[in-house]
Amino acid sequence: MYNGIIYDITERKEAEETLAKVELARKKEVHHRIKNNLQVISSLLDLQAENLGDEWIREVLRESQNRIMSIALIHRELYRDREDNVNFSTYIRELAENLLGTYRVGDSKISLCMDLEENILFDVETAVPLGIIINEIFSNSLKYAFPDRKCGEIRISLLRKKTGEPEGDSFSERKGQSFETNTNFVLTVSDNGVGIPESFKMGTTDTLGLQLINVLVEQLDGSIRLNRNRGTEFVIEFAVQRCGK
Incomplete structure (x- = not known):
């Protein structure tokens, strides 16, 4: 038996x-x-x-x-x-390398500085919109931040911070699910170029790329903040239900 x-x-x-x-x-x-x-x-x-x-x-x-x-x-x-997840730190490096090649900045003095937490894993539902967001912001920096192409720096940072039980209108509550912890991420893409005019407003832009950013940040249930100190800085905060490390 x-x-x-x-x-x-x-x-x-x-x-x-x-x-x-x-x-x-x-x-x-x-x-x-x-x-x-x-x-x-x-x-x-x-x-x-x-x-x-x-x-x-x-x-x-x-x-x-x-x-x-x-x-x-x-x-x-x-x-x-x-697995069913993308190692997003590796992905960002490859995406940045491709864009630098596309805009032919290899011979210029535009440098790239990355602060990426290793082994951040996202599923395709998070990876695709986030990848397009990075593509749009990084491309804008390459096209507009340094008109003379003499020198400059673009910075990309992706870090996580763990929180306890979500409060208020949290990501998990909006999805109608309950989780013991929420994993929050902060994506920052910035440059020290000529900057964006004070008259520019993210919510009312008619530029396709920036409209895409707004729509995709909303799709991630995230938030976006634009800082104009010594160049241009986009700070995007979002949460995911599960993340590997």
């Missing part, structure tokens, strides 16, 4: 492990296909841009390419990993 029970448990565990491997392979294939399809779209936009003489339209297409690339990188990371 005992041998039969042990056999049943062993057989069940083996079946569960097999199913888990099949599910992992299926997910990896999905992420691989999404990444490849996004790269095809990006290549088509690149070909289209080469045949256009209007510099403004070419810039619009390049911005679209960068947004697509920011999403494709996430699916590449998910394809590489055995």
Whole structure:
């Protein structure tokens, strides 16, 4: 009897492990296909841009390419990993490197300083909007903060802070779920460039990139703050239900 029970448990565990491997392979294939399809779209936009003489339209297409690339990188990371989460610190480094190459700042004296907490893991629902947000802010710094391209610094910081039971209109309460702890994050992207005019207001901007930032911060149930001290600084705070470390 005992041998039969042990056999049943062993057989069940083996079946569960097999199913888990099949599910992992299926997910990896999905992420691989999404990444490849996004790269095809990006290549088509690149070909289209080469045949256009209007510099403004070419810039619009390049911005679209960068947004697509920011999403494709996430699916590449998910394809590489055995888990369902993106190592976001690694992702930010790759995204920044790609954008520096896109805007050809390698020969300039614009430096990049990053303060990234290691092993921050986000699922795709958090990683995609956050990746696009970073893409938009970082691209704006590269395009507008240093008109003469002589020198400057862009800084990216992503850190977490743990809190106890959420209070008031908390992230977990808005989602209708209850958690013992909430993991809060602070993303800061700043530069010491020419700055943004005092007349500029985040809530009333008609710029597509900044409108995207507002919408995606709201999607993350987060908040955004703009500081104009010695350049431009965007501070985004948001919470996640679960985060690996």
